[in-house]
Amino acid sequence: MGITVSYQGSWLVAKLTGELDVATVPAVRAKLEQALVDKIPAGLILDLTDVTFMDSSGLGFLLGRYQRLAESGGATMIAGAQGQVRRVFELSGLTKIIPQVQTLAEALKAVGGES
Amino acid sequence: MADNTMYLEFPSKVENVAFARTAVAAFVSQLDPTMPELADISTAVSEAVTNVVVHAYPDTEGPVAITTKLMGQQVLVEVKDNGCGIEDVDSVRRFGTTTCSQERMGIGLSLIESCMDHIDVQSQVGQGTRIVMSKRLEQQRGGFGND
Numbered sequence: 001m002g003i004t005v006s007y008q009g010s011w012l013v014a015k016l017t018g019e020l021d022v023a024t025v026p027a028v029r030a031k032l033e034q035a036l037v038d039k040i041p042a043g044l045i046l047d048l049t050d051v052t053f054m055d056s057s058g059l060g061f062l063l064g065r066y067q068r069l070a071e072s073g074g075a076t077m078i079a080g081a082q083g084q085v086r087r088v089f090e091l092s093g094l095t096k097i098i099p100q101v102q103t104l105a106e107a108l109k110a111v112g113g114e115s
Numbered sequence: 116m117a118d119n120t121m122y123l124e125f126p127s128k129v130e131n132v133a134f135a136r137t138a139v140a141a142f143v144s145q146l147d148p149t150m151p152e153l154a155d156i157s158t159a160v161s162e163a164v165t166n167v168v169v170h171a172y173p174d175t176e177g178p179v180a181i182t183t184k185l186m187g188q189q190v191l192v193e194v195k196d197n198g199c200g201i202e203d204v205d206s207v208r209r210f211g212t213t214t215c216s217q218e219r220m221g222i223g224l225s226l227i228e229s230c231m232d233h234i235d236v237q238s239q240v241g242q243g244t245r246i247v248m249s250k251r252l253e254q255q256r257g258g259f260g261n262d
Contacts, residue, residue: 023132059222087151087154
């Protein structure tokens with residue numbers, strides 16, 4: 001499991017790769033939390049394009065970051081979820097809470113950045 | 116294809132959750148499931164084993180036993196532990212119920228129910244928990260080389 005973070009304007013983009021489960025979430029959460037401590041963004045885009053598996057541990061991680069951003073008035077967006085990841089995201093009902101778009105390019109367009 | 120059975124036992128380490136779902140998915144693959152069917156079974160196994168790691172043995176490690184049976188197009192997976200057990204099984208089957216505060220959503224069993232056709236949970240406090248879940252694969256399409 002990997003995570004790379006970058007800024008697109010005032011939005012933090014976190015690109016996740018690999019599998020999100022109970023074993024991998026703690027390290028990913030720690031790295032993202034550090035980035036959120038370093039600088040409070042206007043919003044967070046979680047790019048799941050290269051996430052190949054996610055279960056409820058991963059869903060808890062997504063919801064936790066959404067709540068974290070919401071506390072500081074920031075928005076969260078999910079981009080690129082597909083296959084099993086998309087199905088689990090939709091089954092959980094989180095789609096009613098966290099907006100999702102098909103691709104990172106769409107997410108960046110929505111927040112006014114470059115693709 | 117003749118019926119087939121696989122038995123796995125491993126300690127309740129978080130690292131073994133991925134092993135468990137991958138091993139079961141590899142075994143089920145001999146029935147030539149669709150990708151969504153295989154993904155659903157992987158999700159269900161991941162949730163069941165995560166429950167054991169997080170809830171059955173919260174402060175220690177213990178054995179997790181998985182039996183996977185293939186009977187025709189029916190896949191049956193049993194996940195068993197000797198952990199602390201569940202006092203009220205009906206309550207934990209409700210969406211959003213969790214005894215943990217660490218960003219856990221409490222939807223593990225609900226996800227299993229969504230991904231499988233049937234789930235049965237039996238538990239005794241102090242004795243352990245046994246989850247049996249089954250799914251019928253939609254089509255008989257043969258193994259490798261057959262469409």
